[in-house]
Amino acid sequence: MEVNCQGCAGCCLDWRPLLEADGESGGRQRTRSVPRDDDGGNEQAFSERVPLGGSYNFVALTRDEVRTFLERGMAAALTPRFWTVEDEREGVEVGDRHVAAVAGRPVFFVGLRKPPKPAAPFDREEATWLPACVFLDPTTLQCRIHGSDRFPDECGTYPEQTLALGAETECERVEARFGGDRLLERDHDEPDGLLFGPQALGAKLFCHPCPDELEGLLDRLERGEPSPTDRAECIAVAAASSPGTVAVSEPHYERALERLESDEPDGDAWIGPAIEEWYRTRPGEAVPDPELAAEIEDRRGAPETPGWD
Numbered sequence: 329m330e331v332n333c334q335g336c337a338g339c340c341l342d343w344r345p346l347l348e349a350d351g352e353s354g355g356r357q358r359t360r361s362v363p364r365d366d367d368g369g370n371e372q373a374f375s376e377r378v379p380l381g382g383s384y385n386f387v388a389l390t391r392d393e394v395r396t397f398l399e400r401g402m403a404a405a406l407t408p409r410f411w412t413v414e415d416e417r418e419g420v421e422v423g424d425r426h427v428a429a430v431a432g433r434p435v436f437f438v439g440l441r442k443p444p445k446p447a448a449p450f451d452r453e454e455a456t457w458l459p460a461c462v463f464l465d466p467t468t469l470q471c472r473i474h475g476s477d478r479f480p481d482e483c484g485t486y487p488e489q490t491l492a493l494g495a496e497t498e499c500e501r502v503e504a505r506f507g508g509d510r511l512l513e514r515d516h517d518e519p520d521g522l523l524f525g526p527q528a529l530g531a532k533l534f535c536h537p538c539p540d541e542l543e544g545l546l547d548r549l550e551r552g553e554p555s556p557t558d559r560a561e562c563i564a565v566a567a568a569s570s571p572g573t574v575a576v577s578e579p580h581y582e583r584a585l586e587r588l589e590s591d592e593p594d595g596d597a598w599i600g601p602a603i604e605e606w607y608r609t610r611p612g613e614a615v616p617d618p619e620l621a622a623e624i625e626d627r628r629g630a631p632e633t634p635g636w637d
């Protein structure tokens with residue numbers, strides 16, 4: 329299949345603030361791999377689940393990818409997403425909310441964080457602060473880890489996975505709102521290893537074994553303020569999960585927590601400090617400049633992007 333990604337990055341950032349700036353209403357939270365009621369997916373199955381944490385177009389990682397990020401010292405890039413449910417039979421009670429659960433265990437994704445970055449996608453002249461993937465270079469609108477062994481499967485199969493589900497792609501949403509030709513053909517290969525249904529359990533959809541311990545974590549997620557401890561807890565459970573089951577290996581969980589606490593610097597040590605600085609920088613920058621990325625990301629060692637040939 330052929331897509332035209334230059335100047336877009338519509339699937340790597342949350343462009344809904346542009347609609348609000350232009351006087352339109354924004355859309356709802358999306359996860360790339362789960363069809364929503366407004367995606368033409370299974371309305372009955374998905375319409376009552378509301379994401380808790382994460383971000384629009386949340387890129388959910390597999391268990392093995394979470395482990396790779398952990399081993400490379402890249403866990404600062406990760407955050408969890410849970411879901412609240414209206415139908416109590418679909419979930420488990422945690423404090424005053426019901427969260428989606430399997431076998432009485434709250435389920436969650438672990439995916440990539442989106443700190444605010446100044447970006448001007450879709451040929452806009454002025455940049456706007458937009459929640460953007462930790463790995464998106466806002467100056468080139470390209471991915472800093474494309475083609476590397478850390479590039480998430482979900483990004484590599486987008487938008488094929490969405491077309492395979494018969495749902496609307498982000499490319500088409502961008503075309504509808506901002507014009508241009510993004511999705512140049514709809515023919516596509518069948519993406520390998522789509523993790524939906526029971527096979528997602530323990531492989532991409534993780535189960536937390538202790539719902540009673542999650543109330544504070546879910547409160548902070550709802551406020552958009554998960555703590556490093558909250559994120560570490562979910563990353564460790566995900567890394568200790570076993571595909572096809574709800575089981576969590578205690579030794580793997582403990583090792584993951586130790587790795588998270590060891591904070592060993594390596595080539596990707598730029599990630600955490602850059603995210604923190606993006607969050608600190610936003611309030612004081614009335615007219616944002618994508619070139620801030622040179623100071624905040626490049627200077628700290630973020631990989632360069634190849635440019636458009």
Ligand code: SF4
Nearest residue numbers: 340461463464471483
């Ligand atoms: S990892 Fe790369 S391709 Fe995937 S959302 Fe982030 S910037 Fe985009």
